[in-house]
Amino acid sequence: MAQRILVINPNSTAAVTQGIDAAMAPLRFADGPRIDCATLAEGPPGIQSQRDVDHVVPPLCRLIEREHNATDAFVVACFSDPGLHSARETTDRPVLGIMESGLTTALNLGSAIGIVAILPASVSRHMRFVRAMGLSQRVAGDRAVGLNVVELSDEGRTFERLVATGRALRDEDGADVVVLGCAGMARYRERMEDALGIPVVDPSQAAASMAIGAIRLGWRTGRRPSA
Amino acid sequence: MAQRILVINPNSTAAVTQGIDAAMAPLRFADGPRIDCATLAEGPPGIQSQRDVDHVVPPLCRLIEREHNATDAFVVACFSDPGLHSARETTDRPVLGIMESGLTTALNLGSAIGIVAILPASVSRHMRFVRAMGLSQRVAGDRAVGLNVVELSDEGRTFERLVATGRALRDEDGADVVVLGCAGMARYRERMEDALGIPVVDPSQAAASMAIGAIRLGWRTGRRPSA
Amino acid sequence: MAQRILVINPNSTAAVTQGIDAAMAPLRFADGPRIDCATLAEGPPGIQSQRDVDHVVPPLCRLIEREHNATDAFVVACFSDPGLHSARETTDRPVLGIMESGLTTALNLGSAIGIVAILPASVSRHMRFVRAMGLSQRVAGDRAVGLNVVELSDEGRTFERLVATGRALRDEDGADVVVLGCAGMARYRERMEDALGIPVVDPSQAAASMAIGAIRLGWRTGRRPSA
Amino acid sequence: MAQRILVINPNSTAAVTQGIDAAMAPLRFADGPRIDCATLAEGPPGIQSQRDVDHVVPPLCRLIEREHNATDAFVVACFSDPGLHSARETTDRPVLGIMESGLTTALNLGSAIGIVAILPASVSRHMRFVRAMGLSQRVAGDRAVGLNVVELSDEGRTFERLVATGRALRDEDGADVVVLGCAGMARYRERMEDALGIPVVDPSQAAASMAIGAIRLGWRTGRRPSA
């Protein structure tokens, strides 16, 4: 039976999951791992605060337990990497977080990383995680597009704000690579890269790509506490 | 009505709460804040893994919401500071975490901090949090006493291991101040300090002391997300 | 006999000492340590340079020696923490410095600290001390209000400049907590916090609060060199 | 025509190239990029010094120029990442270095990285590169197996030394993930992981896996200087 990667969108908005799913297409090989995307039904419509981050962990771990036998690697597809280390204690399958994979991939593509956040309130949370990863020296800035949910549904306006935020990261903070600080926005990646002239990373793609490596090359991210 | 600090033990072991409560005595002033200690009934008997840390956050936040009106400052009394940032989004009362308060207090007492963990598996979790706080340059080592729950009930043996671990931190890692990496062990603090000859900090005491300052001096740790 | 904290203003300006003394009121408990404030007669009218910092150390240590028997904890109340480590070799009573206590307290209240200095020339001195404390990752900026002594006596103008400087720290440097980089300005703290919407710490209050903890909980900061 | 990854062994020892080539098997998908491995004829038999590192750059860049039109992504397969940044100025195809990819992948698999070097003289060179990547906080140690070329041909002895070195990294330095600091040793990876009980990364595999992501997802590492 084919190997399988399960990409979990920990918010309950199916449109986000569909955006992630579409972004997986280039990573689906005929004889490679199947890549499935799931929505965490118990999650909030969007993950906006640390409370949201923390509160999805229990249902996320239950989902991982349910899917454990049918899955070879998991991706947690929310840029705050909710429950990443809990998940790694829950299953001995590799678990990748899109913030961790997105930023560590970007380390290969530039010297100074810029993060495009959606909400201003996410910035200090992101910076806490950047420090926890020990990557402060490589992150040049984290700026929010500052659009609300309704505004984000306007693709033209969203693209315009993404590019403006990327330009501020590039020109004011000195970033030479940008990471999208959100799942489900891969459809803007290529156009944004063209507009900015520096690499732009969609973190869900980066994590799924690393999950393929993990499955094929035997990388483990954790062990059950009882092990 | 008197001001009130609520110290929450997020594990369900009442004996730990009692140990914390006894350690609060020196901070109870006639006209100072009342200091109450509560056990989180929904918590596990002990918090040993990141899963444990993450899973107590929802009930912890519910407890904080229930106690919000009757409380002026909260202390989360587990050395992994579970839900600290969620709690700060849950209430506009100051919330102190014992790891954060314990380490930042220790910065005033020495140059190189040693952390005495209970379990070996906690060390890499602690180091992730130390990096998140940006304090790596000041933490010289984190070593586990390596006793299980049954062994911890033997006070003589526990004290012996605490001192041996503190000595390794002092002599091999160069620590000149030690922080107990666990709630409810304040009864060993003074004797341990005498044995080691360097300051030893009980983190629950450090956090409660900072909570008094917060109440009396108007320090805020957060705001509701809606604010 | 009651325990006693001695807060030493190492400059010779009694008005500054009075400002500090007034700020201690919320920390005076009926059965808590007495908090006395003293002016270092031999100090300069204001501590503005590293020379000023270094030259107050000998008389400061003599004052500490004279007061040693009558004192349970000392606070050195100048934001450059003059003689802090000398003082800790002079007495085995705990000695807190207001820069060290102010910044380490602020680590509990936000992610990125902004320091409001009085004089532009203080900034590089502050940054040297911030590096010595290993806290560079957490200090977002240090900006001077840039008022001279005469101008500082105009409370309205001073408050206006404090708020403008705090806004620059918040909006340009990303600070989410501010520390007043000077003793004796606690009277502006609350209004400044209201104007900025982020926590503002008076460092003398932070140090005195930590001194109460030190006295009650047995924290030591040093030992005589002969020990 | 199929996409193609060219993995360049910059030393002239064909046996090393063959070891790398064998390690690529799990990454070869029916409809994925072809992965070819090439030996740099002008390289030295082994890259042991900074001089060796620097001297392969001109022929390496010439090889990349020759292969540019026929190649979609390059991997430089020597753990000192010779010419990595020059190569990125030579071609607008993505170029991955195995040290950079190996370490950044390991950041996803553990908290503290241990590097297994071959020669003691490589350690300070590695540490200079680790600092250049800004990853010092995450690298716990770098230790050499200390075998010469003849001894390395003895597989039993080499495996024994690899495991002993990994154990020292794990037990004395606190590493919880190990990166092989050399190309062409993937055949030891799995057995070493079994012996150590923590993840072991072969850096050539990590880089090739990232090269697949780069090709499929449009990540660029650089631009021609004239661009």
Next chain:
Amino acid sequence: MAQRILVINPNSTAAVTQGIDAAMAPLRFADGPRIDCATLAEGPPGIQSQRDVDHVVPPLCRLIEREHNATDAFVVACFSDPGLHSARETTDRPVLGIMESGLTTALNLGSAIGIVAILPASVSRHMRFVRAMGLSQRVAGDRAVGLNVVELSDEGRTFERLVATGRALRDEDGADVVVLGCAGMARYRERMEDALGIPVVDPSQAAASMAIGAIRLGWRTGRRPSA
């Protein structure tokens, strides 16, 4: 016979070598080391990219080998320190790089270093080297004058841009000492210092001064790999 320092300009532009040579005058003592300056004939007219940096290493090492017997210390006079560590493996004479010596000298002259680059493309290369040296905490900014070769031949315009760039480093980045990020511009140093009011370091002079120390005091920078 007198001791001799050889300062190597690794680009092939004799005018740059002459500028360096003129800058050595204050370091030539009657009974001190002779200071000779040489042009690397095989170098490019200017070193602008990492490719340029890497490609001069082989001829640079050959020049050092040829001059080894007649030389007591070498200076590599290009601000990207091309081949510095290779050169140290090539000769057991001390080898100083002007970036390394310029920055480490500047650490004695101020708290926050500003680097004046010539080309915008050099900035990320410089920052990689600054990280490799572990000096990120002390470098406040790196800004390019942004003049091309023709424009650099206009001394008035060049001086104006140097001062404007220095002012931005001082006023926007907080630098209190500036290092010229290029060889052969010492003739602007003093006037620039007068215009800025903070120390300005010519890195070739800093390296030659350190080379005198190395010769007279026995400092070694390396050893042959065979040693």
Next chain:
Amino acid sequence: MAQRILVINPNSTAAVTQGIDAAMAPLRFADGPRIDCATLAEGPPGIQSQRDVDHVVPPLCRLIEREHNATDAFVVACFSDPGLHSARETTDRPVLGIMESGLTTALNLGSAIGIVAILPASVSRHMRFVRAMGLSQRVAGDRAVGLNVVELSDEGRTFERLVATGRALRDEDGADVVVLGCAGMARYRERMEDALGIPVVDPSQAAASMAIGAIRLGWRTGRRPSA
């Protein structure tokens, strides 16, 4: 009239001053700056504590003021750099500190610095200064020889302990360059280097060498506060 460097030994032990003076011989050029060494009569016999460090600042500044007109550069020759920043506010002549110059020179000679302290109590003071300089990433260890004054007068025993301490720094901490953490021990430098096989720096020599550069090349370290 010849230029003049004044090297000030801030302790009152003339034998130390004589040791420093002898170490200056290689830096005295026929037409170079005169190098005089002075003993601070008001200093203690040895500088052992932070109190000693701080208490020599006032007489040190007075000495600098007296010698200002007759001096072109000052060196403060005690490894704790007492009063370095005060001295820089006292005179507009360059002032070098031997710890700062010794460590920054060593950055040119190796990757990982080991410091040989005399007293165990100096280590945490040194580490505070290393942090203040932002050099923690480059200092591998600081170990004390642990000899008292009487024992230090036994040259054979002292040399033996210096070498043993240097070996521990090299073999256990990974240092590849050693700095003597004390003034007046230059006579051991060369023999120690031969015994260890890695560079050994006498910090007074390093500072005097940098003072020559400062005088000849116009480097300034500070300005009067009134400027």
